[in-house]
Amino acid sequence: MTASLEWLGYSAGLLTTLAFLPQVYKTWQRKSAQDISYGMYALFSVGLVLWTAYGFFKQALPIVMANCVTLLLALTILILKFHYEHRNK
Amino acid sequence: MTASLEWLGYSAGLLTTLAFLPQVYKTWQRKSAQDISYGMYALFSVGLVLWTAYGFFKQALPIVMANCVTLLLALTILILKFHYEHRNK
Numbered sequence: 001m002t003a004s005l006e007w008l009g010y011s012a013g014l015l016t017t018l019a020f021l022p023q024v025y026k027t028w029q030r031k032s033a034q035d036i037s038y039g040m041y042a043l044f045s046v047g048l049v050l051w052t053a054y055g056f057f058k059q060a061l062p063i064v065m066a067n068c069v070t071l072l073l074a075l076t077i078l079i080l081k082f083h084y085e086h087r088n089k
Numbered sequence: 090m091t092a093s094l095e096w097l098g099y100s101a102g103l104l105t106t107l108a109f110l111p112q113v114y115k116t117w118q119r120k121s122a123q124d125i126s127y128g129m130y131a132l133f134s135v136g137l138v139l140w141t142a143y144g145f146f147k148q149a150l151p152i153v154m155a156n157c158v159t160l161l162l163a164l165t166i167l168i169l170k171f172h173y174e175h176r177n178k
Contacts, residue, residue: 009143011139012142013136016137017136018132019130020129020133023126023129025126027124034119036112037115039112039115040111040112041108042108043108047101047102047104048105050101051105058149060147
């Protein structure tokens with residue numbers, strides 16, 4: 001049970017993390033992120049830091065790993081949005 | 090420790106869940122979601138279902154609650170995007 005539970009966690013983390021890759025690609029490709037909310041990615045990034053801490057104390061490695069990588073991708077989207085909006089002005 | 094750990098989890102879940110509210114509002118307000126990736130929200134939604142199951146078996150209520158509400162918001166964004174793109178054609 002414990003091993004399959006870990007695998008369930010890794011699969012979940014893999015999906016909710018990899019999910020941000022198509023968004024990074026789309027933003028980079030369109031050079032536009034006007035429909036994307038700053039508020040969402042700001043709140044989400046702070047939340048991801050807390051999830052990482054939660055996973056650490058809960059000794060749940062899938063939570064720690066998934067949230068660290070998701071944080072990197074979320075920050076990438078935030079930076080791309082900022083970059084394109086200031087360049088397009 | 091256990092009580093503060095639960096609170097850390099609830100705060101994390103609250104942030105990564107509430108984060109999607111400004112995106113729902115922005116999408117509804119702009120009536121456009123062209124910069125938003127279908128792939129992201131599709132993969133993300135499947136991942137959220139798996140996280141909910143993981144939280145259930147891990148007996149981690151914050152994970153279950155947060156992911157259920159996030160799933161509702163992610164599906165709302167997916168439906169709004171589909172709606173606006175088919176209406177604008």
